[in-house]
Amino acid sequence: LNFATTLPKAYTQDDLRIGYMLALQLASAIRNADHVQKMNHAQAELRIYNNELQAxxxxxxxxxxxxxxxxxxxxxxxxxxxxxVQRSMKENLPPKVGKYLDGIKASSHKMADMIDQLLWLARSRNSNDTLTLVEVKPRVEAAIQRFQHALEDHHISATIEGDIPMALGHGQWVEEVFANLISNAIKYMGKNAANPSITIRAISDDHFVRYEVTDTGIGIKEEDQKRLFEMFTRLNTVQADGIGLGLSIVARMVGGMGGMAGIDSIPDKGSTFWFMLQTPK
Ligand SMILES: Nc1ncnc2c1ncn2[C@@H]1O[C@H](COP(=O)(O)OP(=O)(O)OP(=O)(O)O)[C@@H](O)[C@H]1O
Ligand SMILES: [Mg+2]
Structure with missing residues (x-):
């Protein structure tokens, strides 16, 4: 920064001091502008990486x-x-062979279930479809209906308590989320509960509806709770069929509908799995 004049003693000591301070401030402003430029550049690069990752x-x-x-x-x-083969051979089928065929059928059913889960998982990453107003109560009823046999077999009661308000989401996903939570509540009920039960309720405020599925099952230790929503997490607490995808599908779907999911649980007492969806404006 230069100040020039032909006049003698044109600048006082104060002028020089001001000039010096000005130069310092300008230098720091230039440095800051440089930082901002670099930061903008880094942000633009990050955006590109992010888009690539999403793609x-x-x-x-x-x-x-x-x-x-x-x-x-x-x-x-x-x-x-x-x-x-079983149907066409009927009673001519040696019992041993019948058993083998039953084994083939059971395994193929199990594998079909796993594939269904993978299909849901692939479908359920952030959806670009706009959210619609979902009547949640019929979705809960449909999800319970899917497990009617298992509920009766295990003498578990499933109750919807109070009002189940509507929320923004995708109807089929909402049903799938409830189905996963109810399926878990049945599988991990354990043998200790005197009156094994599942209760579904909801509370809402201006922004979110919080849906809860509470069971009287085996519960989950605090240190295990965080990783439950990750893929392939299974706690070796009880023998039950599964591959550890259900809750990761729940987390993805709920996230994809602009909400969040979580759990409160006390070991040996039971668990409440909850998720929140946005209330309609
Ligand atoms: N209601 C519950 N009570 C106690 N433990 C639970 C409950 N729900 C889930 N868990 C624990 O969390 C683990 C992960 O659940 P998740 O639904 O993701 O998988 P899964 O039920 O094992 O298999 P999948 O749902 O893929 O058939 C379960 O294996 C179980 O250990
Ligand atoms: Mg499950």
């Missing part, structure tokens, strides 16, 4: 979806053919 996630989901989908038809054919 490759989408590609991976599409790939998973295709594989899972294509695996399903030959698998269904295996189960159907085993069934056809």
């Amino acid at each position: 490759s996630n989408r590609e991976l989901d599409a790939y998973n979806y295709t594989i899972a989908h294509d695996l399903k038809s030959p698998l269904t054919a295996i189960g159907l053919n085993a069934d056809l």
Whole structure:
């Protein structure tokens, strides 16, 4: 920064001091501008990486979806053919062979269930579809209905308590979320509860509705609670069928609908799995 003049003693000591301070401030302003430019550049780069990551996630989901989908038809054919052999041979079928065929059918059903879960997982990453107003109560009833047999077999009562308000989401996803939570509540009920029960209720404020599925089951230790929503987490507490995907699907779907999910639990007493969805404006 230069100040020039031909006049003698044109600048006083104060002028020089001011000039010096000005130069310092300008230098720091230039440095800051440089930092801001670098930061903007870094942010732009981050945005590009983020977009690339999202694109490759989408590609991976599409790939998973295709594989899972294509695996399903030959698998269904295996189960159907085993069934056809049993039906066409009827009583001519040696009992041992009948048992083997039952094994084939059971395994193909189990695998079909796993594939269904993978299909849900691939479908349930952030959806671009706009959220719609979902009548949640019929979705809860439909989810309970899916498990009517298991509930009766295990003498578990399932009750909807109070009002179940509407929220923004995707109807089919909401049903799937409840189905996963109810399926878990049944599987991890344990043997200790005197009156094994599942209670579904909701509370709402201006912004969110919080839906809760409470069970009187085995509960989950605090240190295990955080990782439950990660893929393939299974706690070796009871023998139950599953691959550890249910809750990760729940977390993804709820996140995809602009909400969040969580858990409160006391070991040996029971658990409350909850999720929040936005209330309609
Ligand atoms: N209501 C519950 N009470 C106690 N433990 C639970 C409950 N729900 C889930 N868990 C624990 O969390 C683990 C993860 O649940 P998640 O639904 O993701 O998988 P899963 O039920 O094992 O298999 P999948 O749902 O894929 O068939 C379970 O294996 C179980 O240990
Ligand atoms: Mg599950």
